[in-house]
Amino acid sequence: MSMQAKLNTEITIEELCEDFIYNEVEGKGLQGMGGDLIIQPEYQRNFLYADNGGDKEKKVIDSILKGYPIGLIYFNKAKQDDGTIKFEVLDGQQRITSIGRYVTNKFQILRDGRETYFEGLPEDLQRKINKTKILVYECEGDESDIKEWFETINIVGIPLNEQERSNAIYSGKFVTAAKAVFSNSRNSQIQKWSAYIKGVANRQDFLATALQWISDSKNETVSEYMSKNRRSDDISEMEMYFNAVLDWAKMIFGLPVKEMQGLEWGRLYETYHKNQYKSESVQKRVSEFLADEAVTNNKGVFEYVLGGEQDKTLLNIRMFDERTKRTVYQRQTNEAKEKGVSNCPDCANFGNTAQKAKIYELKEMDADHVSAWSHGGETAAENCQMLCKYHNRSKGNR
Numbered sequence: 001m002s003m004q005a006k007l008n009t010e011i012t013i014e015e016l017c018e019d020f021i022y023n024e025v026e027g028k029g030l031q032g033m034g035g036d037l038i039i040q041p042e043y044q045r046n047f048l049y050a051d052n053g054g055d056k057e058k059k060v061i062d063s064i065l066k067g068y069p070i071g072l073i074y075f076n077k078a079k080q081d082d083g084t085i086k087f088e089v090l091d092g093q094q095r096i097t098s099i100g101r102y103v104t105n106k107f108q109i110l111r112d113g114r115e116t117y118f119e120g121l122p123e124d125l126q127r128k129i130n131k132t133k134i135l136v137y138e139c140e141g142d143e144s145d146i147k148e149w150f151e152t153i154n155i156v157g158i159p160l161n162e163q164e165r166s167n168a169i170y171s172g173k174f175v176t177a178a179k180a181v182f183s184n185s186r187n188s189q190i191q192k193w194s195a196y197i198k199g200v201a202n203r204q205d206f207l208a209t210a211l212q213w214i215s216d217s218k219n220e221t222v223s224e225y226m227s228k229n230r231r232s233d234d235i236s237e238m239e240m241y242f243n244a245v246l247d248w249a250k251m252i253f254g255l256p257v258k259e260m261q262g263l264e265w266g267r268l269y270e271t272y273h274k275n276q277y278k279s280e281s282v283q284k285r286v287s288e289f290l291a292d293e294a295v296t297n298n299k300g301v302f303e304y305v306l307g308g309e310q311d312k313t314l315l316n317i318r319m320f321d322e323r324t325k326r327t328v329y330q331r332q333t334n335e336a337k338e339k340g341v342s343n344c345p346d347c348a349n350f351g352n353t354a355q356k357a358k359i360y361e362l363k364e365m366d367a368d369h370v371s372a373w374s375h376g377g378e379t380a381a382e383n384c385q386m387l388c389k390y391h392n393r394s395k396g397n398r
């Protein structure tokens with residue numbers, strides 16, 4: 001069955017906002033039209049207009065007062081769990097919530113040079129707002145049609161991100177319960193999570209992370225996991241795993257530092273949590289590497305230490321610059337020519353007859369740490385020697 005849509009031009013803002021309820025805790029408009037309208041069905045995202053100082057919600061009210069259209073709004077006629085038929089806002093949730101918040105005196109707009117609540121407006125302006133009619137498309141159709149279509153239209157304004165789209169596609173008890181924990185900007189845990197995870201609660205970043213970690217740990221895709229758990233309101237498995245990952249990170253690395261934010265903690269936990277570590281020495285090594293100027297990828301330090309300091313590519317060690325290389329090459333080559341030996345010290349000492357006196361060109365050589373970086377050798381001219389490519393490679397990590 002395809003979707004039916006009917007245009008309704010008769011709904012006024014007064015009717016729209018009858019019994020408007022806004023939930024401060026979840027940051028969303030809940031209902032309007034005397035309870036017949038569900039403003040934020042499960043597949044909708046959190047209210048975003050009030051962010052950034054509420055510029056966008058103020059603009060909605062300005063538009064109405066100036067008589068500008070605020071655009072089409074889409075309702076979906078849907079049967080609720082209790083059997084009643086209600087309208088759900090498919091598109092226009094943010095505009096409706098802005099209007100509802102204004103007429104219930106939740107924010108002020110600048111009017112003749114001063115900030116004014118709805119109740120402070122002159123009566124004619126209050127009436128103008130109340131009597132403004134909105135353009136509503138009332139739709140009716142299968143859940144899948146509606147959702148597919150919802151994804152297509154909801155690209156205006158603030159685009160849906162991937163997690164918001166998944167929330168729409170897999171809407172149900174699981175997403176609702178998960179959002180109450182992970183997408184709730186009043187959750188006091190968020191500050192703690194933010195030390196490890198980059199993002200904002202109402203853009204679903206923590207929820208996306210929690211889902212990624214649990215589904216990775218089960219070798220499932222996020223879609224599989226969401227689809228499998230869709231009808232359940234039990235999010236304890238995901239919550240417990242999420243907390244286990246963060247508790248482990250805290251236990252190993254101690255107080256969080258800024259470089260930890262945004263690391264792949266789920267993967268690190270899966271890879272390393274069965275190993276034994278002395279957190280005191282781990283933390284000491286981490287701070288040493290973070291302070292080392294030769295380490296140019298600070299984010300790699302944590303895994304480098306977890307992996308027993310083997311994989312130096314994680315640290316992206318700063319190498320000698322071209323000027324240093326040229327200077328050292330010149331000095332070595334001059335000395336070698338005087339002595340009649342190779343300008344690669346290893347060739348001079350250990351090479352065969354042909355190599356012992358060979359003078360390499362600069363481009364045939366590589367810079368090497370005399371005292372290995374991994375043993376504390378600095379990346380400075382005094383610690384630089386040029387070796388032929390063969391000997392530099394064979395020196396490896398020793």
Ligand SMILES: [Zn+2]
Nearest residue numbers: 344347388391
């Ligand atoms: Zn050599």
